[in-house]
Amino acid sequence: MDLKADLSELDLNDYGEWPILIKGIATLLIAALVAFGWYHFHTQNQIARLEQERKRETDLRATFEQRQHRAANLDAYRRQLAEMEETFGAMLRQLPDQTQVAALLVDVSQTGLAAGLEFELFQPEPERNRDFYAELPIRIRVTGHYHDFGRFVSGLAALPRIVTIHDINIKPMTAPRRGAPADTTGGRLAFEATLRTYRYLDEGS
Secondary structure: OOHHHHHHOOOOOOHHHOOHHHHHHHHHHHHHHHHHHHHHHHHHHHHHHHHHHHHHHHHHHHHHHHHHHHHHOHHHHHHHHHHHHHHHHHHHHOOOOHHHHHHHHHHHHHHHHHOOOEEEEEEEOOOEEOOOEEEEEEEEEEEEOHHHHHHHHHHHHHOOOOEEEEEEEEEEOOOOOOOOOOOOOOOOEEEEEEEEEEEEOOOOO
């Protein structure tokens, strides 16, 4: 069988008379072309779209699980928010209003006296406004023994209002306290610091 001669004698209009081998090869070629065209123009786009949908499904599933987790913990978040609001309210109640600042200054000075300290300086300075509160610095200089200072600081911490201590400087007294013998200071120390108390600024302020 001469395949080359058979191919040269083929009549495209007389397909039914082609040799069986040639028919088979032609059929396979046509089927391959149809399959390639179907894949290239139809199936390939569907595969790409399928991959996009799978990725979208993964993203949606992750979003769903995240929101489901939030929903499951919503009650816990609400309880935490209520606790934070309660804590914040308690802190605000520790900030005196304008009428209570004078009483707080008296409490600070009485706390120092109760601890056995002697005040040499008690100087409130001008208020400094912050975001929602005003800061009132108080410069103090007191004398006493080391443990007296500890009781004073503990007493300030126990006050119902917020008082913070800054710029602490403790040093031996270089001169005798009033009424003491000239050759001794009685082991006393000088305690210098800046106390800061705070006042809540309402909308009117």
